[in-house]
Amino acid sequence: MSAEQEKITSSKSGVRPVMPNLSIRPMELKDLDAVVALEQEVFPDPWSKDSFQHELSGNECSSLFVALDGERVIGYSVHWCFDIEAHISNFAVDNNYRRQFIGSFLLGYIISDILRKKIYKIYLEVRSANEAAKNLYLRHGFEIDGTRPGYYIKDKDDAILMSLTLKEGL
Ligand SMILES: CC(C)(COP(=O)(O)OP(=O)(O)OC[C@H]1O[C@@H](n2cnc3c(N)ncnc32)[C@H](O)[C@@H]1OP(=O)(O)O)[C@@H](O)C(=O)NCCC(=O)NCCS
Known part of the structure; x- marks a missing residue:
């Protein structure tokens, strides 16, 4: 794996590689079946497909992302941004992909998105x-x-x- 291919993230034990095919992008309607299937596997009180659809198309405060291994959805997140605060309302990684820093990578991505909107407080x-x-x-x-x-x-x-609590300029 070349240095360019290697996505890295920090951990207490040093610097660890993250899967080379990992990417994150905004969730799209075409992802919903895969996201809902993961949601049903992971949570005892899963959100319905309608709930995700509403967040995607009907809630302007909402931001949704998927983590992908190539084309495969292996994680997702939903967060809401209000004037001065954000709320992480849904977050999961496929059971087969856990402890590989996917959750950390996705969480870092969300935090960057929130910071870009000049919001410095996140609740969950x-x-x-x-x-x-x-x-x-x-x-x-x-x-x-x-x-x-x-x-x-x-x-x-x-x-x-x-x-x-985040600080400006992080
Ligand atoms: C919580 C969750 C998103 C973590 O995803 P992940 O990709 O496995 O997390 P990471 O690999 O980035 O782990 C980062 C750190 O989180 C902690 N962690 C993750 N899984 C853990 C576990 N099973 N037990 C204890 N600590 C754990 C560890 O500190 C880990 O660092 P380490 O591996 O160096 O010890 C995943 O377990 C999940 O989807 N759980 C079910 C859904 C859920 O609980 N969502 C959150 C709702 S609020």
């Missing part, structure tokens, strides 16, 4: 038992702000509220 909620997501966000500088008991209606799981 994560299930209390979701150690993978909590660790991912903590590694990227998010802090835990508190807990919202019974936030997830279906199984009454608690939500951990997290936020990241």
Whole structure:
């Protein structure tokens, strides 16, 4: 792999390569079936296809991205940008592609998108038992702000509220 091909990202243990065919682009209608299939595999309370379609076409605050291995959708994200704050509302990586820094790469991409809009505060909620997501966000500088008991209606799981404060020029 040439140096140009090698996408790199930092980790506590140094610098690690990310898959050579990895790319990120805005989600399109043609991605919806693959995104919804992943969503149903990953979450106990998945968003419907209609919900994604609404975010894509009917919500001007919403930004949606897909991570691709070549043409294959292996991750996706949804975030909302308001005047002075952003909210990450959906985020997942295909189970077969985890622990390869895809989530970190996608999260970095989202943070850059939010910074470009001159927004410096990002909020999100994560299930209390979701150690993978909590660790991912903590590694990227998010802090835990508190807990919202019974936030997830279906199984009454608690939500951990997290936020990241960005600085201009990062
Ligand atoms: C959370 C998720 C997006 C992480 O994606 P990923 O591509 O595997 O994450 P990365 O490879 O970039 O991991 C970065 C860091 O996150 C943490 N992490 C990721 N998966 C972890 C796991 N299973 N257990 C503990 N920590 C984990 C680690 O600190 C990891 O760094 P390390 O590999 O050097 O230890 C993925 O597990 C996922 O899609 N989970 C289901 C959906 C979900 O929970 N979405 C978030 C909703 S808020």
